[in-house]
Amino acid sequence: MYLSKEAKSEIFKKHGGAEGNTGSAEGQIALFTYRINHLTEHLKKNRKDFNTERSLVKLVGKRRSLLDYLMKKDITRYRAIIKELGLRK
Structure with missing residues (x-):
């Protein structure tokens, strides 16, 4: 698989909070962003x-x-994760 256990835990440690909370919204968003970027690269090569x-x-x-x-729960956390992941241009 393209995402090892260690890489996944690193994503959650960086974005999921102090103890690497896998259920936090920020951790999930960061993981989805990583997977979206990987699939986008795959689709550039395999367009069909x-x-x-x-x-x-x-x-x-x-x-x-x-x-x-x-965004509804905590706008400051929303703005922080958007800025950290660079989702808006």
Whole structure:
């Protein structure tokens, strides 16, 4: 698999809080962003891979809903994760 256990735990340590909380919205958004970037690179090389394209669209929707949730709950955490991951241009 493209994402090892160590890499995943590193993402959660960096974005999930002090103890690497895997359930935090920031950690989940960071993991989805990593997976979205990986699938985007794959689709640049394999443009007819429609199953991957569908998975990518589903992941983007999940990330969007988590971002909407975070924006409603705590706007400062939302702005921090957007800035940290560079999601807005």
